[in-house]
Amino acid sequence: MMKRFRDDWKDETRLVHGGTLRSSFGETSEAIYLTQGFVYESAEAAESRFKGEEPGFIYSRYANPTVDMLEQRMCALEGAEDARAMASGMAAVAAALLCSLKAGDHVVAARALFGSCRWIIETLMPRYGIESTLVDGRSIDAWEGAVRKNTKLFFLESPTNPTLEVCDIAAIAELANSIGARLVVDNVFATPILQKPLELGAHVVVYSATKHIDGQGRCLGGIILSDKAWIDEHLHDYFRHTGPSLSPFNAWTLLKGLETLPIRVQRQMESASRIADYLADHPKIARVVYPGRPDHPQADIVKRQMKGGSTLICLDVKGGKESAFAFSNRLNIIGISNNLGDAKSLITHPATTTHKNLAEEARLEAGINPGTLRLSVGLENADDLLADIEQALAGV
Numbered sequence: 001m002m003k004r005f006r007d008d009w010k011d012e013t014r015l016v017h018g019g020t021l022r023s024s025f026g027e028t029s030e031a032i033y034l035t036q037g038f039v040y041e042s043a044e045a046a047e048s049r050f051k052g053e054e055p056g057f058i059y060s061r062y063a064n065p066t067v068d069m070l071e072q073r074m075c076a077l078e079g080a081e082d083a084r085a086m087a088s089g090m091a092a093v094a095a096a097l098l099c100s101l102k103a104g105d106h107v108v109a110a111r112a113l114f115g116s117c118r119w120i121i122e123t124l125m126p127r128y129g130i131e132s133t134l135v136d137g138r139s140i141d142a143w144e145g146a147v148r149k150n151t152k153l154f155f156l157e158s159p160t161n162p163t164l165e166v167c168d169i170a171a172i173a174e175l176a177n178s179i180g181a182r183l184v185v186d187n188v189f190a191t192p193i194l195q196k197p198l199e200l201g202a203h204v205v206v207y208s209a210t211k212h213i214d215g216q217g218r219c220l221g222g223i224i225l226s227d228k229a230w231i232d233e234h235l236h237d238y239f240r241h242t243g244p245s246l247s248p249f250n251a252w253t254l255l256k257g258l259e260t261l262p263i264r265v266q267r268q269m270e271s272a273s274r275i276a277d278y279l280a281d282h283p284k285i286a287r288v289v290y291p292g293r294p295d296h297p298q299a300d301i302v303k304r305q306m307k308g309g310s311t312l313i314c315l316d317v318k319g320g321k322e323s324a325f326a327f328s329n330r331l332n333i334i335g336i337s338n339n340l341g342d343a344k345s346l347i348t349h350p351a352t353t354t355h356k357n358l359a360e361e362a363r364l365e366a367g368i369n370p371g372t373l374r375l376s377v378g379l380e381n382a383d384d385l386l387a388d389i390e391q392a393l394a395g396v
């Protein structure tokens with residue numbers, strides 16, 4: 001497919017113009033091609049399009065012009081050769097993991113994973129004869145120690161949900177290369193603005209576009225990016241025949257989200273950084289984990305592999321669950337929700353919501369305490385957010 005951006009464009013320009021397919025009407029804003037199929041000039045044209053001898057669309061389960069614009073714009077941002085957009089982040093993670101694996105293969109994954117990702121690895125894959133080992137993703141020795149003869153794939157998230165731990169992507173990619181395995185990175189928390197896993201050596205990157213890419217809480221979506229050879233060999237047929245395709249309407253919403261992604265992430269990160277500093281000095285707060293702070297446990301790796309901190313903060317309120325609930329309930333601007341990356345600031349109590357299915361021991365081991373909260377900082381005025389947090393903590 002022809003590249004639809006220029007190499008000398010920087011990220012912001014790529015995200016406004018990259019991938020655009022303008023129709024003969026010359027519309028300024030990208031069109032929504034809400035169609036299932038396409039008609040052909042002749043029976044001969046249909047034949048040659050099915051043979052792949054002539055370019056063009058066949059059926060929206062395979063590809064659609066609006067979805068294609070989203071895929072190509074993401075490729076332009078990520079520096080990837082090819083991509084497939086999907087109906088949700090989990091459709092993308094499931095496809096990225098399953099499309100290349102078969103019975104008898106072994107996977108090594110970082111233990112601190114999004115709950116549904118962990119279910120795919122621990123519960124679904126064994127049913128199909130795919131084995132796995134979960135490791136502490138921060139320890140290169142742990143990755144190395146888990147490798148077997150049949151290890152085909154490494155999988156990690158960085159920073160992790162909700163404790164914002166960081167894995168050394170370049171070092172883990174190098175280990176994967178040395179044993180002929182592929183590294184798949186779930187880059188949702190970092191966003192493609194703050195971290196580019198493919199440049200760090202990862203082979204495949206996946207997103208829940210539901211989060212920062214939409215950024216306004218409207219629709220679900222996901223995307224997988226990699227080199228053309230991997231997509232052609234593993235994902236192309238899997239994607240066509242299992243049908244996790246994204247609706248053109250949702251693709252359009254996400255495509256327009258990409259235009260404002262850099263300024264949203266920048267602003268949300270600046271506010272998060274201020275709030276993290278405020279919380280770290282507050283007497284009612286026991287712990288703050290924020291990748292932009294010098295006291296982050298992997299601050300050196302953050303500096304090496306990320307362009308900035310995060311739009312998210314992990315914090316522990318002193319006094320456990322009761323205090324965490326009291327604080328959350330007293331917030332007026334910040335909403336209680338399990339979503340993240342939204343224009344609206346949102347707070348989550350992982351132990352009773354997103355991570356309630358983990359055994360208590362595993363939860364504590366993952367650093368999720370009864371008083372732990374995850375704050376996703378939105379686009380509100382930072383002074384207003386600080387005032388909201390201050391008054392809520394005063395009442396705890």
Ligand SMILES: *Cc1c(COP(=O)(O)O)cnc(C)c1O
Binds near residue numbers: 117157208220
């Ligand atoms: C939300 C999320 C997912 C799943 O995405 P959906 O769009 O909800 O299916 C996967 N990984 C991470 C890190 C997430 O935050």
